[in-house]
Amino acid sequence: MPTQKTIAATGNAVVAEALRQCSPDVMAAYPITPQTTIVEEFAGFVAKGRVHTEYVTTESEHSAMSACIGASAAGARVVTATSSQGLALMWEELHIASGMRLPIVMANANRALSAPINIHCDHSDIMGARDTGWIILFAETAQEAYDNTLMSMRIAENPEVLLPVMTCLDGFITTHSIDRVEIMDDESVADFVGEYTPVNALLDLENPVSHGNFAGLGGPFFEFKKAQREAIERSRKVITDVAAEYSVLSGRPFGMVETWGMEDADVAVVVIGSTAGNARHVARQLRADGVKAGVVKVRCFRPFPFAEIAEALSGVKAVAVLDRAESFGAEGGPLFLEVRSALYDSSERIPVVNYIYGLGGSDVRLELIETVFKDLSDIAAGEEAPAGLVYLGSR
Amino acid sequence: MSKWDISGMDSWTSADFPLGAVIPQAGNSCDYVTGGWRSNRPERNDEKCTQCLMCWIMCPDSAVVTEDEKVVSFKLKHCKGCGICAKVCPVDAIDMVPEGCDLPEVK
Numbered sequence: 001m002p003t004q005k006t007i008a009a010t011g012n013a014v015v016a017e018a019l020r021q022c023s024p025d026v027m028a029a030y031p032i033t034p035q036t037t038i039v040e041e042f043a044g045f046v047a048k049g050r051v052h053t054e055y056v057t058t059e060s061e062h063s064a065m066s067a068c069i070g071a072s073a074a075g076a077r078v079v080t081a082t083s084s085q086g087l088a089l090m091w092e093e094l095h096i097a098s099g100m101r102l103p104i105v106m107a108n109a110n111r112a113l114s115a116p117i118n119i120h121c122d123h124s125d126i127m128g129a130r131d132t133g134w135i136i137l138f139a140e141t142a143q144e145a146y147d148n149t150l151m152s153m154r155i156a157e158n159p160e161v162l163l164p165v166m167t168c169l170d171g172f173i174t175t176h177s178i179d180r181v182e183i184m185d186d187e188s189v190a191d192f193v194g195e196y197t198p199v200n201a202l203l204d205l206e207n208p209v210s211h212g213n214f215a216g217l218g219g220p221f222f223e224f225k226k227a228q229r230e231a232i233e234r235s236r237k238v239i240t241d242v243a244a245e246y247s248v249l250s251g252r253p254f255g256m257v258e259t260w261g262m263e264d265a266d267v268a269v270v271v272i273g274s275t276a277g278n279a280r281h282v283a284r285q286l287r288a289d290g291v292k293a294g295v296v297k298v299r300c301f302r303p304f305p306f307a308e309i310a311e312a313l314s315g316v317k318a319v320a321v322l323d324r325a326e327s328f329g330a331e332g333g334p335l336f337l338e339v340r341s342a343l344y345d346s347s348e349r350i351p352v353v354n355y356i357y358g359l360g361g362s363d364v365r366l367e368l369i370e371t372v373f374k375d376l377s378d379i380a381a382g383e384e385a386p387a388g389l390v391y392l393g394s395r
Numbered sequence: 396m397s398k399w400d401i402s403g404m405d406s407w408t409s410a411d412f413p414l415g416a417v418i419p420q421a422g423n424s425c426d427y428v429t430g431g432w433r434s435n436r437p438e439r440n441d442e443k444c445t446q447c448l449m450c451w452i453m454c455p456d457s458a459v460v461t462e463d464e465k466v467v468s469f470k471l472k473h474c475k476g477c478g479i480c481a482k483v484c485p486v487d488a489i490d491m492v493p494e495g496c497d498l499p500e501v502k
Contacts, residue, residue, distance in 0.1 A: 200415070200419065213416045213418050223407065223408065
């Protein structure tokens with residue numbers, strides 16, 4: 001069993017530590033708040049010889065992801081990290097990485113997108129990248145960010161999957177707050193992650209291949225997209241299996257959906273990322289007052305855990321979905337659209353209310369979560385659900 | 396290495412294609428006929444030609460065919476009609492002739 005030590009560190013520091021423990025061949029990255037300390041820390045590991053990684057400093061995120069794609073096609077184990085505008089600047093390469101089936105691992109520090117300019121947490125950046133073909137994991141805490149990063153490597157490089165994976169952690173809240181984290185020893189991580197055997201490596205001179213080919217009109221483009229869909233569907237089992245193995249090693253389980261109090265909940269909040277802690281805290285207090293409150297945390301957004309969500313929410317009288325991102329003009333935020341769709345096949349007609357919260361890092365106080373549960377209790381008692389989405393805590 | 400067999404490609408499913416649109420073999424661009432893109436065809440005047448081989452050196456598609464170090468023809472399966480050979484010929488021995496039509500008014 002691995003030796004684990006408990007340290008006090010920021011989310012970014014432990015993501016950098018996890019990336020170091022995976023011994024990547026190449027990191028190509030560009031700094032951006034609030035991700036910068038990941039690449040800064042990692043560059044320090046390279047400078048001190050604590051990891052033997054080719055560290056490529058690029059002039060933009062567009063170039064960073066391009067370099068990652070080139071390195072990964074060459075056959076390297078490749079990692080990077082970004083945030084917000086940087087992720088947006090990578091947009092076309094995100095599709096290329098997944099389309100070329102390159103198992104790149106990236107951390108994203110969730111941050112609002114301009115305008116107006118804002119450097120604080122929301123999920124606009126990653127939700128804008130939700131359809132790029134990447135597997136997307138979310139962390140609530142620094143511990144989850146560390147765990148997700150290690151598991152990402154195994155999921156991405158699994159021959160049944162071979163897709164890029166992103167681990168998201170909330171900007172400043174998780175990236176910069178010092179948290180209690182259990183870190184595994186290097187050897188156990190190396191054993192868990194294993195050696196990477198690339199498929200179709202450009203540097204395999206015995207078996208020459210060409211990457212980045214054309215599949216135009218009348219060609220097999222459609223079949224390649226179908227293959228991507230099949231791979232991300234296969235990843236569901238791989239994620240579960242990798243998590244089960246990791247859980248035995250670390251003692252920390254991972255669920256695509258993690259529930260609190262859902263065994264008998266009447267009212268439930270569905271949430272992603274750091275706010276899950278606030279929601280659980282409020283739910284716990286409400287339970288003391290006799291309210292059967294529960295929390296559903298989504299830890300894997302792509303592939304989306306439809307069945308798990310439907311199962312977790314079965315029997316609930318009212319559901320609130322908390323979105324830290326807008327989808328202007330849509331019926332609701334990105335998580336709401338997924339959750340309500342997941343419930344469509346259910347025989348129950350559970351009222352689902354959408355709350356947009358915390359955009360641009362606006363504070364998510366406990367009182368705000370209390371108002372959400374209050375609304376849900378009212379709906380469960382037979383009152384009308386609010387029409388349309390609610391901007392939680394707006395003036 | 397045996398040749399990559401793509402004869403049944405029209406009926407391949409998503410599971411049959413190589414991962415990520417990779418072409419798992421080198422040098423098979425010979426099989427990709429690009430000559431159909433051509434609108435002008437090179438024609439060489441053997442009397443003017445000095446066999447300097449500038450066209451052979453400069454052709455981006457390696458479509459100038461030589462035998463015993465002499466230009467003999469153009470490989471029209473791959474010549475895209477770019478006209479570089481005609482441009483670089485120091486004695487104007489190559490003319491670009493329109494394809495698909497030999498009516499005088501369009502020449």
